[in-house]
Amino acid sequence: MTAALGALGRPVLEALAAIGRVALFAGAILSHILRPPFYLRELGASLLQIGWFSLPVVGLTAIFTGGALALQIYAGGSRFNAEAVVPSIVAIGMARELGPVLGGLMVAARVASSIAAEIGTMKVTEQIDALVTLSTNPLKYLAVPRVLAATLAMPVLVAVGDAIGIMGGWLVGITRLDFNSAAYLKNTVDFLEPWDIGSGLVKGAVFGFIVALMGCYHGMHSARGAQGVGRATKSAVVSASVLILAANYVLTELFFTS
Amino acid sequence: MITLSNVHKAFGANRVLQGVNLSVASGTSMVIIGGSGTGKSVLLKSVLGLVRPDSGQITLDGQDVTKADRDAFLARFGMLFQGGALFDSLRVWENVAFRLMRGAKALPKRDAREIAIEKLRRVGLKPEVADQFPAELSGGMQKRVGLARAIAAEPEIIFFDEPTTGLDPIMAGVINDLIREIVVEMGATAMTITHDMSSVRAIADNVAMLHGGVIRWTGPVGEMDATPDPYVQQFIHGRADGPIESVR
Ligand SMILES: Nc1ncnc2c1ncn2[C@@H]1O[C@H](COP(=O)(O)OP(=O)(O)OP(=O)(O)O)[C@@H](O)[C@H]1O
Ligand SMILES: [Mg+2]
Numbered sequence: 001m002t003a004a005l006g007a008l009g010r011p012v013l014e015a016l017a018a019i020g021r022v023a024l025f026a027g028a029i030l031s032h033i034l035r036p037p038f039y040l041r042e043l044g045a046s047l048l049q050i051g052w053f054s055l056p057v058v059g060l061t062a063i064f065t066g067g068a069l070a071l072q073i074y075a076g077g078s079r080f081n082a083e084a085v086v087p088s089i090v091a092i093g094m095a096r097e098l099g100p101v102l103g104g105l106m107v108a109a110r111v112a113s114s115i116a117a118e119i120g121t122m123k124v125t126e127q128i129d130a131l132v133t134l135s136t137n138p139l140k141y142l143a144v145p146r147v148l149a150a151t152l153a154m155p156v157l158v159a160v161g162d163a164i165g166i167m168g169g170w171l172v173g174i175t176r177l178d179f180n181s182a183a184y185l186k187n188t189v190d191f192l193e194p195w196d197i198g199s200g201l202v203k204g205a206v207f208g209f210i211v212a213l214m215g216c217y218h219g220m221h222s223a224r225g226a227q228g229v230g231r232a233t234k235s236a237v238v239s240a241s242v243l244i245l246a247a248n249y250v251l252t253e254l255f256f257t258s
Numbered sequence: 259m260i261t262l263s264n265v266h267k268a269f270g271a272n273r274v275l276q277g278v279n280l281s282v283a284s285g286t287s288m289v290i291i292g293g294s295g296t297g298k299s300v301l302l303k304s305v306l307g308l309v310r311p312d313s314g315q316i317t318l319d320g321q322d323v324t325k326a327d328r329d330a331f332l333a334r335f336g337m338l339f340q341g342g343a344l345f346d347s348l349r350v351w352e353n354v355a356f357r358l359m360r361g362a363k364a365l366p367k368r369d370a371r372e373i374a375i376e377k378l379r380r381v382g383l384k385p386e387v388a389d390q391f392p393a394e395l396s397g398g399m400q401k402r403v404g405l406a407r408a409i410a411a412e413p414e415i416i417f418f419d420e421p422t423t424g425l426d427p428i429m430a431g432v433i434n435d436l437i438r439e440i441v442v443e444m445g446a447t448a449m450t451i452t453h454d455m456s457s458v459r460a461i462a463d464n465v466a467m468l469h470g471g472v473i474r475w476t477g478p479v480g481e482m483d484a485t486p487d488p489y490v491q492q493f494i495h496g497r498a499d500g501p502i503e504s505v506r
Contacts, residue, residue, distance in 0.1 A: 037360070122345075125341055125343060126339045126340075126341055127343050127344070127345055127346075129303070129308045129339065129343065130337070130343040130344075130345070131345075132306075132307075132308060132332070133306055133308070133332060133335060133336070133337045134332075134356050134357045134360075134407075135329055135332045135333055135357065135360070135361060136356075136360060
């Protein structure tokens, strides 16, 4: 009996301990964001890596999603003669949900993995120890710029993704579904409210924070050897993805239920 | 003066340090010898606080290192890591000048670069190397860049973890002379780990042998050859038979 309870309790305790460690890590990063020294060069490099170079993958994801969304909503809407809702639902769907969530997941795959692999390699080759001996706080030098850059860049990526996704819906609408181009656009603009977009951008910022946090956390805690780095990379992507989906649900509850 | 008293450190069941007692006087050169995997690197790292000992005390000039102000404490140290530990996203000169360009006394980029190139020259590397990335260099060259980085800010206390492994005999001689020079001319305190007995004789004032988790023998380098300690004798003569098991 006690053995069974122990078997049940241990993973729960371990999970709670892990949550505690991540929370402490996040707290340490947040407390360092506002305190000098500031590593602006590292921040710039991270913005370029995380923001700019993620544009293609976010754009491609958005355009195909917007197009498919238009087809689905048209097919579904035609069952009760509501084909006209395609533009507004595509826009709302992209801005509120699919833009931030799919963008976040793509960035998680791209960025959380590369951050974890880079920092993990630095850890196992003693570069993190070397930073310490050179009087540089690894958290501040490595983690803070990446977390800050991801949190700032992700809303911009979401905004771009929204626009490209809506354009994807519009393209499919006018070429495959016989919509009038001007009417499609007017419908989109008329129905889309600022908070539809704003809520998605806030989600984006949260997801960006999660992605970089997971990359840094798992990288810094990488076990020794190539295997350790591989495991850190995998854990970073999996945990970032799951946390994004969970955070998305919580934020949606917060924003859209009253 | 660095003193370690009764320092213990285990990684899980692997009891690496089991009561190390050692002191290194300021301005002297201590060389640590001992078999592979006996914990020499762990010993240096615990002085720097990179590894936290399970028990025991480490002091620098009488002050407990765990209670010292970390920044001020680390500013006195330079360390060459066994694997080099160069930052591979930075150019060679940026690696060497890393500390010079940071902190309260940060130098302008041009001056820092000049110093970096001068330090590279001292470890036998040409100025052309300065703008390359660490991954473009050979293992021995990387080691020497790590050495240049360790001495760049002219620290009072320098740790060298196997400074001459992977170097040709001539370059090893150059590096031995450099370490000796740093101690004699700059008055630095050095702790060096090496397996190379000619390096030991060239660098050391004192020698300590780590074996079985404790300092097995320590004394002036001149007394090393005459000591009857069978462990030391086996080690310095590189014999396969003796108290140190060679087949593990
Ligand atoms: N971070 C760590 N986690 C787990 N074990 C470690 C860690 N660092 C060192 N060890 C273990 O401690 C022991 C001593 O390691 P250390 O690197 O100090 O050896 P060494 O004396 O420097 O050997 P070498 O001459 O081969 O460099 C080894 O058994 C090693 O596996
Ligand atoms: Mg070692």
